[in-house]
Amino acid sequence: MNILEYDPYLEPFKEDLSKRLFDFARTKKRLLGVDGRLTDFANGYKYFGFQQEADHWTFREWAPNVEAAYLVGDFNDWDGKSHELKAGYGGVWELVVPGKLPVGSKVKVQLMVDGKPLYRVPSYMNYVVQNERYEMDGVIYEPSYQFKHQAPALGKEAPLIYEAHIGISTEEYRINSYREFREDVLPRIKADGYNTIQLMAIMEHPLYASFGYQVSNFYAASSRFGTPDELMALIDEAHGMGIRVLLDVVHSHAVKNVGDGLNLFDGTTSQYFHEGERGEHREWNTKLFNYGKDEVIHFLLSNLKFWLDVYRFDGFRFDGVTSMLYHDHGLGTAFTDYSKYFSLNTDVEAVTYLMLANELIHEFRPGATTIAEDMSAMPGMALPISDGGIGFDYRLSMGIPDYWIKQFKKKTDDQLDLMELWWELTIRRPGEKNIGYAESHDQALVGDKTLMMWLADAEIYTKMDIHSQSLVIDRAIALHKLVRLVTFSLAGEGYLNFMGNEFGHPEWLDFPREGNGDDYQHARRQWSLAENEGLRFKYLLAFDQAMIALEHDHDFLAKSNEVQQKWVKNEDKLLAYQKGELLFVFNFHPTEMKQVSFASGPVELIFDTDDAKFGGFGPRSSFNYEAGSFSAELAARSAMVFKLTSKD
Incomplete structure (x- = not known):
């Protein structure tokens, strides 16, 4: 098993890893016989x-x-x-x-x-x-849409993911549609440079406020947003733009509603779900699938193939994987040592199901992408099954958004620990690819705040016009850019952004419900903020577009094994590193210009966060290269990106 070569610390758990493969092989044989294929089974x-x-x-x-x-x-x-x-x-x-x-x-x-x-x-x-x-x-519905475009191949490109929710994608006080998203939002995503969309809340769910995570009808595209044909047209047009589309799939639990979904479908609790306590998720108030039952495996695997085949999705982000992996759903468990992953708490049937799911997806659609939402960092999650892994292509770097929230919620800027930051952004499971992100929809839910709201707070409503003077807003814009750039460049082999956060969308997400008077104020996206020439939101959008273009031009995200730390000085809040052909230099100091120098080849400045077009005050920083030595003086709360050249 190559997983042991990637991570020798797993050697004491070799038997557990062997059992992982044995259970997978045994279940496949039970389902398929000797020569059967999952693509023929999942029909x-x-x-x-x-x-x-x-x-x-x-x-x-x-x-x-x-x-x-x-x-x-x-x-x-x-x-x-x-x-x-x-x-x-x-x-x-x-x-x-x-x-x-x-x-x-x-x-x-x-x-x-x-x-x-x-x-x-x-x-x-x-x-x-x-x-x-x-x-x-x-x-009873028979789709009639005829697809016109082939799905674009990701190839060696890093997935640059735009996480989106159809319903809240309009600025109006209502639920948006597949058609309007296709007409109004797809062009924005294309212009921003993202090559992948991750669609939330597509599988039908009775409660709009559940964000789509309490599914009732697993084969139904949500009628709130339109018809199946209109969803197909959306996906097809995205493909025509060169954009892939992932489904945020929910196989970790199901809604408890009786009559709407699967709960007590034939009068028993055990048809699809576990009996008793094991079939109940107490925190989510939902039902839990029995992944050891052949009919349930067939239903769920067929569901995955259905979305790939009928709607031509390009893969999945699996929600709630941590809940699936452990009998306690990861609640209250601190995964401080490897024994926590290979214990009686581990749901081996769920692990086997996830392996079957990944094999099916990649067998049916070799170019598909699968991403695991797992907070526990289960070893091998994003390694091939043949290597002893579970088979996902990527795992989400889930600790990083929490790190940033804690930094801005509980610490001052001069308490930023650059070595801790470096560790958070670069240390991950050997051989496994990650999707890095500074914030997703999770950080925007009611009761929390987006990063821009943590940074700007109330002044986001009064001081974001270009003529206002505000040290709070100056700090917020500068740090918003730094957080995104350092996370983008270090935290994974791919990147994710939630819809609207690219321009610092204000406020939080809250769906219309009884508790807020069925108000849509926080269930929409205020695109006009970034389009208003008199507001500073436009600077953050311009920055995000330029940052995404860096990856298109230089293909550096996948080069994690080429990251070299060039300089770190915590008291000065200076950090520099090289990744591929690019050199990144950051000054996180809140007030002072700082100098850095180290050995380097010749460089060319290609990106400056302090540029006026990004809402900065530059050019204020400067740099110099002489005979193998690089030096730079950076303005407070700014960063520069250089391309190493062959010209000396």
Whole structure:
């Protein structure tokens, strides 16, 4: 196992790592036989639910605990006597009807348990709407969109991810649509230089305020934002712009709603979920999947292939991976030594499921990208399965946003510890690739603040115009740029930004709900702030665009093994390092210009955070190169980026 070569400290846990591979191989053999393939196994969406055949249509549902089953809807006046399903093998129920599907009809499956009817949204429903009682109804829907563009290959490019939520992407006080996002927001993302979009809240969820993380209908694209065809058009247009699209997939838990989703679907708690306490996430008030059950594995793996195949997503960011990995969901556990990863607390069935998921995704779509949201830093998360890993391409650098929040919430600027900062940004699991970020949607939720709000606070409302004088805003803009540049260049082999944070979007995120009077004030994006020539938000947007362009021009993010620390002097708040062909020099000192000098090749200045076009006061800094020696004098709270040249 190459994982031991990457990290020799794992040697005492060699047997645990071997068991990881053994459980994976054993489960694959149980599911597939000797020569089967996961791409052929994960076809539930082609069999269950509604299927239009040449001269008839079928409907199938898995419900092993029921006595009888009927399909009801407005196409038969909600009377299932004429559409009774027949029992088949393994708890599968089937209906065959001559002719064409009654497209557009609202439907439910009526399941009889102990002589009483249960009404459920079919589990493979691809379109679901809320009715007047705020309950979910299935709608028979046949997508007709014809894709025009091939998905762009990421190749050796670093993923530059724009995390986005369709609903809050309008400036108006309402929920935005797939169509309007395609028309209005996609061009912004393209102009900003991001090559990947990560879409949140796509899988259908009853509660808008759940941010999409309490899923009811795993195969349905949320009808709040439009139709499946409109989502397909959005993804297709992004592909035409050279932008890949990832789905924020939620397989870590499911909503508890009965009737809308999978909970008590056939009258039992154990159909999809664990029985008793193990099936309950007490903190989230949600249900937990039984990853050791073959039918559940089939449902979830088919779900992944469905989004890749039908909608042509380019991969996934897996939400809540830490919760999946451990029986205590990582709550209250400090992962201070390796034994915490290989204990009775580890859910080995969930680990096996994640390995199966990654193999399926990369087998079906070799160029797909998978990202794990894991706070525990499980060894091997982003290593190939063949090396003893779990198979993700990237893990999120989740500790870094917390580091920045703590810095600005609890410490003064002169207490910034550059060695601690260097450690936070550069130390990660050997051989594993990370997505670095300074803040995501998590840091913007109600009760917290974005980085710009921590830095600027109330003056963001009164002093962001270009004619106002404010030391608070000067500091906020300068540090916002420094935080982003140092995180961007050091924290991972890819980068993520949440929608609007590139220009320092004010305030927090809070969805309309009873507690705030159903207000949309904080559930929208104020794009006009960055477009207003009289406001300083435009400087932060210009900076972000120029920073992203650095990667396009110099391809340095993936070169983590080429990082060389050139200078660190904590009392002066000076930090310098070389990565690839670029030299980064930072002065974090709050008030004073500082000098740095070290041996280097000849350089060319290509980026200055203090530039006036980025809201700075420059050019104030200066540099010099003579006979193998580089020196620079940097203004307070500024950074410069140099390209090493061959000219001496």
